[in-house]
Amino acid sequence: MSHQSLVPEYIASIKPYVPGKPIEELERELGISNSIKLASNENPLGPSPKAIEAITANANQVHYYPDGAAFKLKAACAEYVGATSDEIATGNGSNELLTLIARTFCTPGDHAVISDYSFIAYRIIMQAEGMEWTSTAMKGDYQVDVDAMLAAITPETKLLFVANPNNPTGSYIPRQDLERLLTQTPEHIVVVIDEAYHEYVQAEDYASAVTLRDLRENLLITRTFSKAFGLGGMRIGFAVGPAELIGYINRVREPFNCNLLGQVAAVAALTDSDFIARSVEVNEKGRALVEERLQQLAEQGVTWTKSQTNFLLIHTPHPATELYNSLLQLGVIVRPMAGYGLTKSLRVTLGTEEQCERFIDAFTKVLAQH
Ligand SMILES: Cc1ncc(COP(=O)(O)O)c(C=O)c1O
Missing domain, CATH: 3.40.640.10 (Type I PLP-dependent aspartate aminotransferase-like (Major domain))
Known part of the structure:
Protein backbone atom coordinates (compact mmCIF):
# COMPACT_ATOMS: atom_id res chain seq x y z
CA MET A 1 0.00 0.00 0.00
CA SER A 2 1.35 3.41 -0.90
CA HIS A 3 1.39 6.01 1.82
CA GLN A 4 1.87 8.83 -0.66
CA SER A 5 -1.66 10.10 0.02
CA LEU A 6 -0.56 10.87 3.60
CA VAL A 7 1.64 13.76 2.49
CA PRO A 8 0.88 16.81 0.37
CA GLU A 9 1.90 16.43 -3.27
CA TYR A 10 4.54 19.12 -2.83
CA ILE A 11 6.25 17.01 -0.16
CA ALA A 12 5.97 13.72 -2.07
CA SER A 13 7.62 15.28 -5.12
CA ILE A 14 10.70 16.64 -3.28
CA LYS A 15 13.90 15.22 -4.73
CA PRO A 16 15.98 14.48 -1.62
CA TYR A 17 19.27 16.35 -1.13
CA VAL A 18 22.23 14.16 -2.13
CA PRO A 19 25.25 15.02 0.03
CA GLY A 20 28.89 14.47 -0.92
CA LYS A 21 29.88 10.82 -0.48
CA PRO A 22 31.54 10.21 2.90
CA ILE A 23 35.07 8.72 2.77
CA GLU A 24 34.03 5.85 5.05
CA GLU A 25 31.20 4.85 2.71
CA LEU A 26 33.45 4.83 -0.37
CA GLU A 27 36.14 2.80 1.37
CA ARG A 28 33.57 0.31 2.68
CA GLU A 29 32.06 -0.10 -0.80
CA LEU A 30 35.32 -0.43 -2.74
CA GLY A 31 37.52 -2.00 -0.08
CA ILE A 32 40.13 0.76 -0.55
CA SER A 33 41.91 3.13 1.83
CA ASN A 34 43.65 6.49 1.69
CA SER A 35 40.81 8.20 -0.18
CA ILE A 36 40.29 11.95 -0.25
CA LYS A 37 37.03 13.88 -0.16
CA LEU A 38 36.80 17.08 -2.17
CA ALA A 39 33.02 17.00 -2.41
CA SER A 40 31.46 19.20 0.27
CA ASN A 41 33.60 22.35 0.36
CA GLU A 42 35.02 21.49 3.76
CA ASN A 43 38.23 23.04 5.11
CA PRO A 44 41.19 20.74 4.25
CA LEU A 45 43.12 22.06 7.29
CA GLY A 46 40.55 20.58 9.66
CA PRO A 47 39.04 22.58 12.52
CA SER A 48 40.81 25.55 14.12
CA SER A 273 41.98 34.86 12.84
CA ASP A 274 45.38 33.26 12.08
CA PHE A 275 43.59 30.04 11.20
CA ILE A 276 41.22 31.83 8.82
CA ALA A 277 44.16 33.64 7.18
CA ARG A 278 45.96 30.31 6.73
CA SER A 279 42.83 28.66 5.34
CA VAL A 280 42.40 31.42 2.78
CA GLU A 281 46.08 31.24 1.82
CA VAL A 282 45.94 27.46 1.31
CA ASN A 283 42.79 27.94 -0.75
CA GLU A 284 44.39 30.54 -3.00
CA LYS A 285 47.40 28.27 -3.57
CA GLY A 286 45.15 25.31 -4.29
CA ARG A 287 43.12 27.29 -6.82
CA ALA A 288 46.24 28.52 -8.62
CA LEU A 289 47.61 24.98 -8.79
CA VAL A 290 44.40 23.39 -10.09
CA GLU A 291 43.78 26.22 -12.58
CA GLU A 292 47.30 25.90 -13.98
CA ARG A 293 46.87 22.17 -14.50
CA LEU A 294 43.34 22.56 -15.92
CA GLN A 295 44.75 25.01 -18.45
CA GLN A 296 46.90 22.16 -19.75
CA LEU A 297 43.71 20.17 -20.37
CA ALA A 298 42.08 22.91 -22.47
CA GLU A 299 42.74 21.01 -25.69
CA GLN A 300 40.62 18.20 -24.33
CA GLY A 301 37.69 20.58 -23.98
CA VAL A 302 38.07 21.28 -20.24
CA THR A 303 37.03 24.72 -18.96
CA TRP A 304 36.10 26.08 -15.55
CA THR A 305 34.15 28.95 -14.06
CA LYS A 306 36.13 31.67 -12.25
CA SER A 307 35.67 31.17 -8.52
CA GLN A 308 35.71 33.30 -5.37
CA THR A 309 35.15 30.28 -3.17
CA ASN A 310 36.92 27.12 -1.98
CA PHE A 311 35.76 25.06 -4.95
CA LEU A 312 35.86 25.07 -8.74
CA LEU A 313 33.09 24.17 -11.18
CA ILE A 314 34.82 22.28 -13.98
CA HIS A 315 33.17 21.75 -17.36
CA THR A 316 34.09 18.80 -19.57
CA PRO A 317 32.90 17.32 -22.90
CA HIS A 318 31.94 14.06 -21.11
CA PRO A 319 29.07 12.83 -18.94
CA ALA A 320 30.28 13.97 -15.53
CA THR A 321 28.71 11.07 -13.64
CA GLU A 322 31.04 8.71 -15.54
CA LEU A 323 34.07 10.85 -14.67
CA TYR A 324 32.87 10.98 -11.06
CA ASN A 325 32.59 7.18 -10.87
CA SER A 326 36.04 6.70 -12.42
CA LEU A 327 37.51 9.16 -9.90
CA LEU A 328 35.88 7.20 -7.06
CA GLN A 329 37.78 4.11 -8.23
CA LEU A 330 40.97 6.12 -7.70
CA GLY A 331 39.87 7.13 -4.21
CA VAL A 332 39.00 10.73 -5.13
CA ILE A 333 35.53 11.94 -4.19
CA VAL A 334 34.24 15.03 -6.02
CA ARG A 335 30.67 16.11 -6.77
CA PRO A 336 28.86 15.44 -10.05
CA MET A 337 26.47 18.26 -10.93
CA ALA A 338 23.67 16.34 -12.67
CA GLY A 339 21.31 17.31 -9.83
CA TYR A 340 21.74 20.91 -10.95
CA GLY A 341 21.18 20.03 -14.61
CA LEU A 342 24.90 20.44 -15.34
CA THR A 343 25.44 16.95 -16.70
CA LYS A 344 28.99 17.57 -17.95
CA SER A 345 30.30 19.48 -14.95
CA LEU A 346 32.04 18.44 -11.74
CA ARG A 347 32.49 20.53 -8.62
CA VAL A 348 35.76 20.01 -6.81
CA THR A 349 36.69 21.44 -3.41
CA LEU A 350 40.15 23.00 -3.28
CA GLY A 351 42.18 20.93 -0.84
CA THR A 352 45.75 21.03 0.42
CA GLU A 353 48.49 21.14 -2.20
CA GLU A 354 48.86 17.37 -1.95
CA GLN A 355 45.11 16.79 -2.33
CA CYS A 356 44.90 19.17 -5.30
CA GLU A 357 47.80 17.30 -6.99
CA ARG A 358 46.11 13.99 -6.30
CA PHE A 359 42.82 15.23 -7.78
CA ILE A 360 44.34 16.71 -10.91
CA ASP A 361 46.51 13.62 -11.56
CA ALA A 362 43.44 11.39 -11.21
CA PHE A 363 41.30 13.74 -13.31
CA THR A 364 43.92 13.81 -16.08
CA LYS A 365 44.09 10.01 -16.05
CA VAL A 366 40.31 9.61 -16.11
CA LEU A 367 39.90 12.13 -18.95
CA ALA A 368 42.43 10.18 -21.04
CA GLN A 369 40.23 7.09 -20.69
CA HIS A 370 37.23 8.87 -22.24
C1 LIG B 1 25.68 28.53 -0.54
C2 LIG B 1 25.51 27.66 0.66
N1 LIG B 1 24.68 28.07 1.62
C3 LIG B 1 24.48 27.35 2.72
C4 LIG B 1 25.11 26.15 2.92
C5 LIG B 1 24.79 25.37 4.15
O1 LIG B 1 25.84 25.24 5.00
P1 LIG B 1 25.67 24.90 6.54
O2 LIG B 1 24.28 24.43 6.77
O3 LIG B 1 26.68 23.87 6.81
O4 LIG B 1 25.92 26.20 7.25
C6 LIG B 1 26.00 25.67 1.96
C7 LIG B 1 26.66 24.37 2.13
O5 LIG B 1 27.28 23.83 1.29
C8 LIG B 1 26.20 26.45 0.79
O6 LIG B 1 27.01 26.05 -0.17
Whole structure:
Protein backbone atom coordinates (compact mmCIF):
# COMPACT_ATOMS: atom_id res chain seq x y z
CA MET A 1 0.00 0.00 0.00
CA SER A 2 1.35 3.41 -0.90
CA HIS A 3 1.39 6.01 1.82
CA GLN A 4 1.87 8.83 -0.66
CA SER A 5 -1.66 10.10 0.02
CA LEU A 6 -0.56 10.87 3.60
CA VAL A 7 1.64 13.76 2.49
CA PRO A 8 0.88 16.81 0.37
CA GLU A 9 1.90 16.43 -3.27
CA TYR A 10 4.54 19.12 -2.83
CA ILE A 11 6.25 17.01 -0.16
CA ALA A 12 5.97 13.72 -2.07
CA SER A 13 7.62 15.28 -5.12
CA ILE A 14 10.70 16.64 -3.28
CA LYS A 15 13.90 15.22 -4.73
CA PRO A 16 15.98 14.48 -1.62
CA TYR A 17 19.27 16.35 -1.13
CA VAL A 18 22.23 14.16 -2.13
CA PRO A 19 25.25 15.02 0.03
CA GLY A 20 28.89 14.47 -0.92
CA LYS A 21 29.88 10.82 -0.48
CA PRO A 22 31.54 10.21 2.90
CA ILE A 23 35.07 8.72 2.77
CA GLU A 24 34.03 5.85 5.05
CA GLU A 25 31.20 4.85 2.71
CA LEU A 26 33.45 4.83 -0.37
CA GLU A 27 36.14 2.80 1.37
CA ARG A 28 33.57 0.31 2.68
CA GLU A 29 32.06 -0.10 -0.80
CA LEU A 30 35.32 -0.43 -2.74
CA GLY A 31 37.52 -2.00 -0.08
CA ILE A 32 40.13 0.76 -0.55
CA SER A 33 41.91 3.13 1.83
CA ASN A 34 43.65 6.49 1.69
CA SER A 35 40.81 8.20 -0.18
CA ILE A 36 40.29 11.95 -0.25
CA LYS A 37 37.03 13.88 -0.16
CA LEU A 38 36.80 17.08 -2.17
CA ALA A 39 33.02 17.00 -2.41
CA SER A 40 31.46 19.20 0.27
CA ASN A 41 33.60 22.35 0.36
CA GLU A 42 35.02 21.49 3.76
CA ASN A 43 38.23 23.04 5.11
CA PRO A 44 41.19 20.74 4.25
CA LEU A 45 43.12 22.06 7.29
CA GLY A 46 40.55 20.58 9.66
CA PRO A 47 39.04 22.58 12.52
CA SER A 48 40.81 25.55 14.12
CA PRO A 49 43.05 24.24 16.96
CA LYS A 50 41.30 26.68 19.29
CA ALA A 51 37.95 25.10 18.43
CA ILE A 52 39.34 21.63 19.17
CA GLU A 53 40.56 22.88 22.54
CA ALA A 54 37.15 24.31 23.35
CA ILE A 55 35.36 21.11 22.31
CA THR A 56 37.70 19.01 24.47
CA ALA A 57 37.38 21.34 27.44
CA ASN A 58 33.58 21.22 27.28
CA ALA A 59 33.05 17.53 26.50
CA ASN A 60 32.20 16.86 30.15
CA GLN A 61 29.37 19.39 30.03
CA VAL A 62 27.19 17.68 27.46
CA HIS A 63 24.77 16.25 30.01
CA TYR A 64 23.51 19.86 30.22
CA TYR A 65 21.27 21.33 27.57
CA PRO A 66 23.06 24.03 25.61
CA ASP A 67 22.32 27.71 26.17
CA GLY A 68 19.08 28.00 24.18
CA ALA A 69 19.61 31.73 23.73
CA ALA A 70 23.22 31.13 22.55
CA PHE A 71 24.25 34.25 24.49
CA LYS A 72 28.03 34.00 23.99
CA LEU A 73 27.77 32.76 20.42
CA LYS A 74 25.42 35.57 19.40
CA ALA A 75 27.68 38.16 21.07
CA ALA A 76 30.74 36.77 19.25
CA CYS A 77 28.94 36.66 15.87
CA ALA A 78 27.61 40.19 16.43
CA GLU A 79 31.11 41.48 17.10
CA TYR A 80 32.45 39.65 14.04
CA VAL A 81 30.00 41.35 11.66
CA GLY A 82 29.56 44.68 13.47
CA ALA A 83 25.97 44.14 14.63
CA THR A 84 24.22 43.80 18.00
CA SER A 85 23.22 40.48 19.58
CA ASP A 86 19.52 41.12 18.98
CA GLU A 87 20.33 41.34 15.28
CA ILE A 88 21.72 37.77 15.25
CA ALA A 89 19.89 34.41 15.07
CA THR A 90 21.90 31.22 15.33
CA GLY A 91 21.09 27.91 13.69
CA ASN A 92 21.99 24.27 13.23
CA GLY A 93 24.12 25.26 10.24
CA SER A 94 23.03 28.13 8.00
CA ASN A 95 20.83 25.60 6.22
CA GLU A 96 18.51 25.57 9.22
CA LEU A 97 18.33 29.36 9.14
CA LEU A 98 17.36 29.32 5.45
CA THR A 99 14.59 26.87 6.34
CA LEU A 100 13.49 28.96 9.31
CA ILE A 101 13.39 32.10 7.17
CA ALA A 102 11.07 30.46 4.62
CA ARG A 103 8.89 29.04 7.41
CA THR A 104 8.75 32.31 9.32
CA PHE A 105 7.98 34.69 6.47
CA CYS A 106 6.06 32.57 3.96
CA THR A 107 2.90 30.50 3.75
CA PRO A 108 2.04 27.82 1.15
CA GLY A 109 1.49 29.39 -2.26
CA ASP A 110 3.80 32.35 -1.62
CA HIS A 111 6.22 33.14 -4.40
CA ALA A 112 10.00 33.47 -4.30
CA VAL A 113 12.69 34.34 -6.82
CA ILE A 114 15.98 32.47 -7.09
CA SER A 115 18.63 32.12 -9.80
CA ASP A 116 19.30 29.01 -11.87
CA TYR A 117 22.28 27.05 -10.61
CA SER A 118 22.00 28.45 -7.11
CA PHE A 119 22.33 26.36 -3.93
CA ILE A 120 19.97 23.41 -4.36
CA ALA A 121 18.74 23.59 -0.75
CA TYR A 122 16.64 26.68 -1.63
CA ARG A 123 14.39 24.60 -3.85
CA ILE A 124 14.00 21.82 -1.28
CA ILE A 125 13.23 24.35 1.45
CA MET A 126 10.65 26.20 -0.65
CA GLN A 127 9.02 23.02 -1.85
CA ALA A 128 8.73 21.75 1.73
CA GLU A 129 6.87 24.96 2.59
CA GLY A 130 4.52 24.56 -0.40
CA MET A 131 5.88 27.71 -2.00
CA GLU A 132 6.05 28.63 -5.68
CA TRP A 133 9.12 30.17 -7.27
CA THR A 134 10.65 31.56 -10.41
CA SER A 135 14.25 30.64 -11.20
CA THR A 136 15.96 33.08 -13.54
CA ALA A 137 18.64 32.30 -16.13
CA MET A 138 22.25 33.18 -15.41
CA LYS A 139 24.32 35.43 -17.64
CA GLY A 140 27.91 35.21 -18.92
CA ASP A 141 30.02 32.54 -17.25
CA TYR A 142 27.41 31.35 -14.74
CA GLN A 143 26.86 34.77 -13.13
CA VAL A 144 23.68 35.56 -11.21
CA ASP A 145 21.66 37.98 -13.38
CA VAL A 146 20.37 40.54 -10.89
CA ASP A 147 18.23 42.31 -13.49
CA ALA A 148 16.54 39.05 -14.49
CA MET A 149 15.77 38.41 -10.81
CA LEU A 150 14.31 41.90 -10.39
CA ALA A 151 12.19 41.39 -13.52
CA ALA A 152 10.85 38.08 -12.15
CA ILE A 153 9.36 39.70 -9.04
CA THR A 154 5.53 39.57 -8.98
CA PRO A 155 2.95 41.01 -6.55
CA GLU A 156 2.94 37.57 -4.85
CA THR A 157 6.71 37.51 -4.29
CA LYS A 158 7.66 37.36 -0.60
CA LEU A 159 11.26 36.18 -0.66
CA LEU A 160 14.50 36.29 -2.67
CA PHE A 161 17.26 33.75 -2.01
CA VAL A 162 20.67 34.75 -3.41
CA ALA A 163 24.02 33.13 -2.65
CA ASN A 164 27.01 35.46 -2.89
CA PRO A 165 29.37 33.95 -3.79
CA ASN A 166 27.27 31.19 -5.27
CA ASN A 167 27.43 27.44 -4.88
CA PRO A 168 27.92 25.46 -7.18
CA THR A 169 29.27 28.05 -9.66
CA GLY A 170 31.77 29.87 -7.39
CA SER A 171 30.82 33.15 -9.09
CA TYR A 172 29.96 36.35 -7.19
CA ILE A 173 27.79 39.44 -7.58
CA PRO A 174 29.79 42.67 -7.92
CA ARG A 175 28.97 45.39 -5.40
CA GLN A 176 27.08 47.62 -7.86
CA ASP A 177 24.77 44.79 -8.91
CA LEU A 178 24.15 43.79 -5.30
CA GLU A 179 23.32 47.40 -4.41
CA ARG A 180 20.83 47.50 -7.29
CA LEU A 181 19.22 44.29 -6.07
CA LEU A 182 18.93 45.60 -2.51
CA THR A 183 17.53 48.99 -3.48
CA GLN A 184 15.23 47.97 -6.35
CA THR A 185 13.56 44.94 -4.80
CA PRO A 186 10.17 46.13 -3.47
CA GLU A 187 10.30 46.96 0.24
CA HIS A 188 7.90 44.28 1.50
CA ILE A 189 10.05 41.41 0.13
CA VAL A 190 12.55 39.68 2.43
CA VAL A 191 15.89 39.51 0.62
CA VAL A 192 18.20 36.75 1.85
CA ILE A 193 21.88 36.98 0.93
CA ASP A 194 23.60 33.69 1.71
CA GLU A 195 27.29 34.38 2.33
CA ALA A 196 28.48 30.88 3.26
CA TYR A 197 31.79 31.45 1.38
CA HIS A 198 32.34 35.07 2.43
CA GLU A 199 35.74 34.52 4.08
CA TYR A 200 37.27 33.22 0.83
CA VAL A 201 36.35 36.13 -1.43
CA GLN A 202 39.23 38.11 -2.95
CA ALA A 203 37.45 40.21 -5.61
CA GLU A 204 37.92 43.92 -4.99
CA ASP A 205 34.43 44.85 -6.17
CA TYR A 206 32.75 42.38 -3.78
CA ALA A 207 30.87 43.77 -0.80
CA SER A 208 29.27 41.73 1.93
CA ALA A 209 25.59 42.64 2.32
CA VAL A 210 26.44 43.10 6.01
CA THR A 211 28.10 46.37 4.98
CA LEU A 212 25.06 47.40 2.90
CA ARG A 213 22.40 47.02 5.56
CA ASP A 214 21.58 50.73 5.38
CA LEU A 215 20.27 50.22 1.87
CA ARG A 216 17.38 48.01 2.85
CA GLU A 217 15.23 47.20 5.90
CA ASN A 218 14.02 43.72 4.95
CA LEU A 219 17.40 42.09 4.51
CA LEU A 220 18.76 38.94 6.12
CA ILE A 221 22.33 37.74 5.63
CA THR A 222 23.36 34.18 6.49
CA ARG A 223 26.87 33.01 7.34
CA THR A 224 28.29 29.65 8.37
CA PHE A 225 31.04 28.06 10.44
CA SER A 226 31.08 25.06 8.07
CA LYS A 227 33.51 26.38 5.44
CA ALA A 228 36.51 28.60 6.27
CA PHE A 229 36.06 28.04 10.02
CA GLY A 230 36.35 24.29 9.46
CA LEU A 231 33.38 23.28 11.61
CA GLY A 232 30.97 21.58 9.20
CA GLY A 233 30.44 18.74 11.66
CA MET A 234 29.47 21.08 14.50
CA ARG A 235 26.49 22.52 12.56
CA ILE A 236 26.55 26.21 13.44
CA GLY A 237 25.44 29.11 11.26
CA PHE A 238 23.98 32.53 11.92
CA ALA A 239 21.74 35.16 10.35
CA VAL A 240 22.13 38.93 10.59
CA GLY A 241 19.16 41.26 10.20
CA PRO A 242 16.85 43.79 11.82
CA ALA A 243 16.01 42.85 15.42
CA GLU A 244 12.30 42.60 14.60
CA LEU A 245 12.84 40.04 11.83
CA ILE A 246 15.34 38.11 13.96
CA GLY A 247 12.73 38.06 16.74
CA TYR A 248 10.20 36.38 14.43
CA ILE A 249 12.76 33.74 13.43
CA ASN A 250 13.44 33.08 17.11
CA ARG A 251 9.75 32.35 17.71
CA VAL A 252 9.85 29.57 15.11
CA ARG A 253 13.27 28.19 16.04
CA GLU A 254 13.48 25.12 18.29
CA PRO A 255 14.63 26.05 21.81
CA PHE A 256 17.98 24.19 21.71
CA ASN A 257 18.79 24.24 17.99
CA CYS A 258 22.52 24.93 18.45
CA ASN A 259 24.35 22.15 20.27
CA LEU A 260 26.62 22.83 23.23
CA LEU A 261 29.93 21.80 21.64
CA GLY A 262 29.08 23.61 18.43
CA GLN A 263 28.49 26.82 20.33
CA VAL A 264 31.81 26.74 22.20
CA ALA A 265 33.72 25.64 19.10
CA ALA A 266 32.30 28.48 17.01
CA VAL A 267 33.08 31.09 19.67
CA ALA A 268 36.67 29.80 19.88
CA ALA A 269 37.04 29.68 16.09
CA LEU A 270 36.04 33.35 15.87
CA THR A 271 39.06 34.24 17.99
CA ASP A 272 41.41 32.37 15.65
CA SER A 273 41.98 34.86 12.84
CA ASP A 274 45.38 33.26 12.08
CA PHE A 275 43.59 30.04 11.20
CA ILE A 276 41.22 31.83 8.82
CA ALA A 277 44.16 33.64 7.18
CA ARG A 278 45.96 30.31 6.73
CA SER A 279 42.83 28.66 5.34
CA VAL A 280 42.40 31.42 2.78
CA GLU A 281 46.08 31.24 1.82
CA VAL A 282 45.94 27.46 1.31
CA ASN A 283 42.79 27.94 -0.75
CA GLU A 284 44.39 30.54 -3.00
CA LYS A 285 47.40 28.27 -3.57
CA GLY A 286 45.15 25.31 -4.29
CA ARG A 287 43.12 27.29 -6.82
CA ALA A 288 46.24 28.52 -8.62
CA LEU A 289 47.61 24.98 -8.79
CA VAL A 290 44.40 23.39 -10.09
CA GLU A 291 43.78 26.22 -12.58
CA GLU A 292 47.30 25.90 -13.98
CA ARG A 293 46.87 22.17 -14.50
CA LEU A 294 43.34 22.56 -15.92
CA GLN A 295 44.75 25.01 -18.45
CA GLN A 296 46.90 22.16 -19.75
CA LEU A 297 43.71 20.17 -20.37
CA ALA A 298 42.08 22.91 -22.47
CA GLU A 299 42.74 21.01 -25.69
CA GLN A 300 40.62 18.20 -24.33
CA GLY A 301 37.69 20.58 -23.98
CA VAL A 302 38.07 21.28 -20.24
CA THR A 303 37.03 24.72 -18.96
CA TRP A 304 36.10 26.08 -15.55
CA THR A 305 34.15 28.95 -14.06
CA LYS A 306 36.13 31.67 -12.25
CA SER A 307 35.67 31.17 -8.52
CA GLN A 308 35.71 33.30 -5.37
CA THR A 309 35.15 30.28 -3.17
CA ASN A 310 36.92 27.12 -1.98
CA PHE A 311 35.76 25.06 -4.95
CA LEU A 312 35.86 25.07 -8.74
CA LEU A 313 33.09 24.17 -11.18
CA ILE A 314 34.82 22.28 -13.98
CA HIS A 315 33.17 21.75 -17.36
CA THR A 316 34.09 18.80 -19.57
CA PRO A 317 32.90 17.32 -22.90
CA HIS A 318 31.94 14.06 -21.11
CA PRO A 319 29.07 12.83 -18.94
CA ALA A 320 30.28 13.97 -15.53
CA THR A 321 28.71 11.07 -13.64
CA GLU A 322 31.04 8.71 -15.54
CA LEU A 323 34.07 10.85 -14.67
CA TYR A 324 32.87 10.98 -11.06
CA ASN A 325 32.59 7.18 -10.87
CA SER A 326 36.04 6.70 -12.42
CA LEU A 327 37.51 9.16 -9.90
CA LEU A 328 35.88 7.20 -7.06
CA GLN A 329 37.78 4.11 -8.23
CA LEU A 330 40.97 6.12 -7.70
CA GLY A 331 39.87 7.13 -4.21
CA VAL A 332 39.00 10.73 -5.13
CA ILE A 333 35.53 11.94 -4.19
CA VAL A 334 34.24 15.03 -6.02
CA ARG A 335 30.67 16.11 -6.77
CA PRO A 336 28.86 15.44 -10.05
CA MET A 337 26.47 18.26 -10.93
CA ALA A 338 23.67 16.34 -12.67
CA GLY A 339 21.31 17.31 -9.83
CA TYR A 340 21.74 20.91 -10.95
CA GLY A 341 21.18 20.03 -14.61
CA LEU A 342 24.90 20.44 -15.34
CA THR A 343 25.44 16.95 -16.70
CA LYS A 344 28.99 17.57 -17.95
CA SER A 345 30.30 19.48 -14.95
CA LEU A 346 32.04 18.44 -11.74
CA ARG A 347 32.49 20.53 -8.62
CA VAL A 348 35.76 20.01 -6.81
CA THR A 349 36.69 21.44 -3.41
CA LEU A 350 40.15 23.00 -3.28
CA GLY A 351 42.18 20.93 -0.84
CA THR A 352 45.75 21.03 0.42
CA GLU A 353 48.49 21.14 -2.20
CA GLU A 354 48.86 17.37 -1.95
CA GLN A 355 45.11 16.79 -2.33
CA CYS A 356 44.90 19.17 -5.30
CA GLU A 357 47.80 17.30 -6.99
CA ARG A 358 46.11 13.99 -6.30
CA PHE A 359 42.82 15.23 -7.78
CA ILE A 360 44.34 16.71 -10.91
CA ASP A 361 46.51 13.62 -11.56
CA ALA A 362 43.44 11.39 -11.21
CA PHE A 363 41.30 13.74 -13.31
CA THR A 364 43.92 13.81 -16.08
CA LYS A 365 44.09 10.01 -16.05
CA VAL A 366 40.31 9.61 -16.11
CA LEU A 367 39.90 12.13 -18.95
CA ALA A 368 42.43 10.18 -21.04
CA GLN A 369 40.23 7.09 -20.69
CA HIS A 370 37.23 8.87 -22.24
C1 LIG B 1 25.68 28.53 -0.54
C2 LIG B 1 25.51 27.66 0.66
N1 LIG B 1 24.68 28.07 1.62
C3 LIG B 1 24.48 27.35 2.72
C4 LIG B 1 25.11 26.15 2.92
C5 LIG B 1 24.79 25.37 4.15
O1 LIG B 1 25.84 25.24 5.00
P1 LIG B 1 25.67 24.90 6.54
O2 LIG B 1 24.28 24.43 6.77
O3 LIG B 1 26.68 23.87 6.81
O4 LIG B 1 25.92 26.20 7.25
C6 LIG B 1 26.00 25.67 1.96
C7 LIG B 1 26.66 24.37 2.13
O5 LIG B 1 27.28 23.83 1.29
C8 LIG B 1 26.20 26.45 0.79
O6 LIG B 1 27.01 26.05 -0.17
